[in-house]
């Protein structure tokens with residue numbers, strides 16, 4: 001990569017015709033190095049323009065901000081010869097700039113949005129590509145995984161991180177990438193500079209109302225993947241079974257975007273016709289353009305077929321041959337922390353770890369477990385602190401409505417009082433199920449596993465792949481799968 005780029009090369013025009021040779025791009029004043037472009041973005045806590053003086057002191061060569069930001073830092077800017085770019089939407093400008101700065105990216109890119117299933121769909125898409133012989137990655141909540149891996153702080157990283165990662169992946173030989181488009185990421189235009197072949201929609205239910213405030217705003221944020229990020233020559237792959245699915249499809253067709261419908265819906269091009277569940281997974285009957293097929297899925301949970309269907313649609317939309325895609329399905333493996341079988345008691349009872357952290361996901365995960373289970377279902381769940389508080393009683397209700405025993409525990413209380421969060425979950429956990437409160441998550445897991453008789457199953461919900469419990473600012477090591485193995489070993493007298 002060239003060491004410097006001109007503003008024109010980055011698609012930017014500075015005020016008063018100033019020119020600059022840019023040495024890098026950052027949104028964090030603390031990280032500014034000499035000659036870099038500092039994007040001073042309006043934040044949720046503070047306007048980044050408050051840090052323009054710091055960025056200039058550190059030698060920033062250019063400042064990208066909005067009119068408010070320019071006014072806020074007017075004095076510092078007047079006293080500096082750094083180039084000033086004032087954009088109506090500085091986040092959108094930053095996304096394009098980051099894309100031009102890093103330049104390279106995998107040739108084929110797809111993205112998926114929806115309340116639940118993004119990580120699963122992007123992982124299955126990458127697995128399909130891998131079996132087909134392509135060099136693929138998925139990028140999202142679980143970091144970058146596949147042919148090349150790297151940790152990520154966000155489900156949809158900020159544009160600078162995103163384009164750096166995409167460029168590094170391309171250099172590492174990655175040709176195919178499937179990424180998650182979170183609603184925060186879409187709202188903040190984190191992926192506006194990404195060229196997509198296809199975009200997928202899983203479903204729309206409650207989450208993140210703390211950030212978006214209303215369902216409509218949350219839905220609209222998700223829809224910008226189809227109305228703004230995906231271009232007219234892209235393909236949308238839409239789960240038509242979701243109550244909002246047809247609306248998503250029609251938003252796309254209005255723009256002239258080709259839609260591949262998936263699901264049980266009669267209009268689905270990839271249509272799920274039947275599922276038969278067993279101990280280790282399911283057999284799937286489906287049709288593609290009305291021609292029936294069958295496939296073995298070694299995956300627990302009916303909803304995984306929906307995710308797999310969407311992943312097939314994305315792989316096909318991005319150029320793979322349908323028959324080849326369907327031939328890969330028996331090789332798909334469990335996504336870490338999503339309906340993952342982590343332990344089995346000597347009496348045969350099973351323990352699953354799942355990332356269900358919304359009311360709908362808790363309901364769907366418990367209902368999905370049932371056909372694989374002969375006996376009672378037990379669920380352990382909590383709700384995250386500093387996140388949508390209105391989902392807590394609804395998560396409790398989803399658990400009590402769909403399990404025989406509910407154990408309410410902690411899940412990343414963050415800055416909140418853990419007991420208050422548990423109380424909110426418990427308040428909704430009314431109905432037929434037995435409900436108990438066990439704050440300590442390790443003890444909750446031990447008690448849940450102890451309660452399992454022959455044929456029973458336990459779902460440990462909420463943390464999935466996570467490896468820590470966030471209490472205050474501290475991340476305490478905690479892994480549901482590891483705790484479950486230890487608990488089974490202890491209860492079976494092996495340690």
Ligand SMILES: CC(=O)N[C@H]1[C@@H](OP(=O)(O)OP(=O)(O)OC[C@H]2O[C@@H](n3ccc(=O)[nH]c3=O)[C@H](O)[C@@H]2O)O[C@H](CO)[C@@H](O)[C@@H]1O[C@H](C)C(=O)N[C@@H](C)C(=O)N[C@H](CCC(=O)O)C(=O)O
Pocket residue numbers: 027028029030040041042043044045046047048049051153154155156157158182183184185211
């Ligand atoms: C609500 C939200 O998305 N916040 C993100 C946002 O922060 P913010 O707007 O609050 O930033 P701020 O603190 O007000 O600061 C404003 C600006 O000043 C800059 N700054 C700040 C301090 C300083 O000394 N110097 C400086 O330059 C900041 O870099 C920022 O650009 O911009 C920051 C920089 O890009 C992000 O790190 C931060 O993510 C926070 C940490 C976060 O937790 N985000 C979560 C909610 C999130 O994005 N989650 C989604 C969805 C997950 C899911 O689907 O479940 C995700 O994609 O991960």
Ligand SMILES: Nc1ncnc2c1ncn2[C@@H]1O[C@H](COP(=O)(O)OP(=O)(O)OP(=O)(O)O)[C@@H](O)[C@H]1O
Pocket residue numbers: 114115116117118119120121141155180202203303304306307337338339354355356357360361362364365464
């Ligand atoms: N298609 C689906 N429909 C409903 N629920 C699902 C579906 N797929 C997954 N889930 C549930 O949602 C949980 C999270 O799945 P996944 O991690 O794939 O979603 P995500 O959209 O990436 O979540 P996040 O918003 O945290 O990134 C799963 O553990 C499961 O309980």
Ligand SMILES: N[C@H](CCC[C@H](N)C(=O)O)C(=O)O
Pocket residue numbers: 155357383384385387411412462463466
């Ligand atoms: N990406 C989600 C993950 C939530 C997982 C759950 N363990 C929690 O902490 O609420 C979020 O940050 O809202």
Ligand SMILES: [Mg+2]
Pocket residue numbers: 118119120140141142155180
């Ligand atoms: Mg995810």
